[in-house]
Amino acid sequence: MRKRYAYGVIALLAVGYFAFSYLFPSDNLSKEPFVPEKFQLAGGPERENRGFPQREIVDLASEYPDTFFRQGSIKEAKVALSFDDGPDNNYTVKILDTLKKHKVPATFFVIGSRCELYPKVMKRMVKEGHRLGNHTWSHPNMVKMSNEAILKELTKTDKIIKKYAGYTPVIFRSPYGSLKREQVEFLRDKGYKLISWNVDSLDWKGLSAAEIKTNVLENLEQGSIILQHSAGGPGEDLSGTVKALDEIIRVLKKDGYKFVTVDEILEIEYKR
Numbered sequence: 001m002r003k004r005y006a007y008g009v010i011a012l013l014a015v016g017y018f019a020f021s022y023l024f025p026s027d028n029l030s031k032e033p034f035v036p037e038k039f040q041l042a043g044g045p046e047r048e049n050r051g052f053p054q055r056e057i058v059d060l061a062s063e064y065p066d067t068f069f070r071q072g073s074i075k076e077a078k079v080a081l082s083f084d085d086g087p088d089n090n091y092t093v094k095i096l097d098t099l100k101k102h103k104v105p106a107t108f109f110v111i112g113s114r115c116e117l118y119p120k121v122m123k124r125m126v127k128e129g130h131r132l133g134n135h136t137w138s139h140p141n142m143v144k145m146s147n148e149a150i151l152k153e154l155t156k157t158d159k160i161i162k163k164y165a166g167y168t169p170v171i172f173r174s175p176y177g178s179l180k181r182e183q184v185e186f187l188r189d190k191g192y193k194l195i196s197w198n199v200d201s202l203d204w205k206g207l208s209a210a211e212i213k214t215n216v217l218e219n220l221e222q223g224s225i226i227l228q229h230s231a232g233g234p235g236e237d238l239s240g241t242v243k244a245l246d247e248i249i250r251v252l253k254k255d256g257y258k259f260v261t262v263d264e265i266l267e268i269e270y271k272r
């Protein structure tokens, strides 16, 4: 009889515990649900839109050395990790965990509409010392857009970043890496610094951790800006990015690299 009573108490406690944790989740992030309709990338998935714009990037960087950047000085053992397309309440959170574990700062080029969806993740990025840059409001393919429409996307995103970070960013990265020369000049005249990369992890292809690690470590040099993603389109798998990150940081630390934000590696202002 006493045994049955004990089982009863245990069962009651278990039910109570689950009910309590459902009503008052300790992980506050679970209060920010995944909303597929609001999570779309206006220009479509990365894998369907991206070319291999590295040659174009090199050209733009040499044509507009004060506006368009792809890497910092090769004279210092520094690297900058950059993550596009966040925040979300899955991969971004895991990436933040890894960065926190290693005490490493990164730069997040965030999508404005997603900032609105995940305020707690935004607050965490800021609190943990990461830099925020503009990656448009809806992630359109800018090549097809008017200057007026582009400015609208950027201004709206600047405002929401300011709300969380306390500053209006000048660092901007275009979705899919695509940008026309006239647009580079238009954005330069509006005071933006355009941030590209010289090491593409190609993680948007849904690669494995081993493939991502190889892409990053074999192409890296001093002053590199590394491109990765902290969220994808609906259903895109970035678990390789999350898994690779821990190992990439450990290898680079062992090799004597210092991790800095993109504005630090480029020695430019990040805010206006």
Ligand SMILES: [Zn+2]
Residues within 6 Å of the ligand: 084, 085, 135, 139, 174, 175, 176
């Ligand atoms: Zn993007």
